[in-house]
Amino acid sequence: MSLNDVIEGTREAVQSDPANAAVSFSVGHALKAGTATVVEVNVRDHSFSVDEPAALGGTDTAANPVEYALAALGSCQVITYQFWAAKLGIPLESVKVTVDGDLDLHGFFGFADTRPGFTDVRLNVELTGPAGAERYEELKRQVDEHCPVLDLFRNPTPTKTSLG
Structure with missing residues (x-):
């Protein structure tokens, strides 16, 4: 199935019933090892591990949560x-993205009253294809406006925590 087929099929499903546009995702976590921070994550029928480097109390068997956040972005x-290249009819041969993020551990450890999250995130996007630079700038604008994980980084998201 092509991306255009996915886009058109989704458009038809949402037009027939706007409730079809609302989707939910769920991820379950369970601590795997005592003092190590290895977590088994189950997503649909997939799983992956999360860990911290030894310097942060982990066993360094997997990427840590902030590395996964950058990977998700x-x-x-x-x-x-x-998706947007297909939607706009912009030929695209390859996309390479590098994401770098800076974190100040003062906030995580409570050493200072600073935010525990990223202080700066930088994306470098390399696009190749036969279209002109102006078309790729148009594509970038659409991606910046419609990328869900970029939206998470740029905007506050209502979040609730409950103890069960």
Whole structure:
């Protein structure tokens, strides 16, 4: 199935019933090891591990949560570039995204009253294809406006925590 088929099928489903546009995702986590921070994550029928480097109390067997956050942003960018290139009819041969983020551990450890999250995130996007630079700038504008994970980084999202 092509991306245009996915786009058109989704458009038809949403036009027939706007409730079809609302989707939910769920991820379950369970601590795997005592003092290590290895977490088994189950997503649909997929699983992956999360850990911290030894310097942060982990066993360094997997990427840590902030590395996964950067990976989520980069992979969402690649996918969104592909979708919007198809939607706009912009030929695209390849997309490469590098995401770098800076974190101040003062906030995480409570050493100072600073935010625990990223203080700066930088994306470098490399697009190749036969279209002109102005078409790729148009594509970038659409991706910046429609990438869900980029939206998470740029805007506050209502979040609730409950203890069960």
